[in-house]
Amino acid sequence: MTKKIKILIAEDEAIIVQCLKMELELHGYEVCNFVAEGEEAIEIAKEEKPDIILMDIHLSGKMDGIEAARQIVALKDIPIIFMTGFNDTNIHKKAQDINPVAYLEKPIEVYDVTPIIESVFK
Numbered sequence: 742m743t744k745k746i747k748i749l750i751a752e753d754e755a756i757i758v759q760c761l762k763m764e765l766e767l768h769g770y771e772v773c774n775f776v777a778e779g780e781e782a783i784e785i786a787k788e789e790k791p792d793i794i795l796m797d798i799h800l801s802g803k804m805d806g807i808e809a810a811r812q813i814v815a816l817k818d819i820p821i822i823f824m825t826g827f828n829d830t831n832i833h834k835k836a837q838d839i840n841p842v843a844y845l846e847k848p849i850e851v852y853d854v855t856p857i858i859e860s861v862f863k
Contacts, residue, residue, distance in 0.1 A: 749791035750775040751782040753801040764851035779804030786813045798825040810839045
């Protein structure tokens with residue numbers, strides 16, 4: 742039996758979380774957890790050990806998704822897919838310092854995400 746790919750979703754918009762979770766699970770992925778704050782993302786990444794993280798750049802709380810990703814990658818090299826609703830060159834450059842596997846602009850559909858996930862785990 743093939744191990745399901747475990748995904749952590751870090752996103753502060755509940756409707757986006759629910760849509761992504763439902764669609765990813767329909768495609769055979771395991772959404773191990775979802776969080777709305779950067780600090781939570783770090784803790785859950787330590788506990789759940791996801792295979793990949795879908796990380797919104799603008800999260801609730803004090804820490805943004807870029808800083809959360811930086812800290813997570815420093816602990817364990819987990820692939821990151823950044824998601825953002827903002828088309829800002831400075832933010833994009835800052836996010837690229839983390840070396841994400843992808844940087845997606847919202848709105849995001851599952852068919853945007855699944856080929857990226859598959860390419861990471863080939």
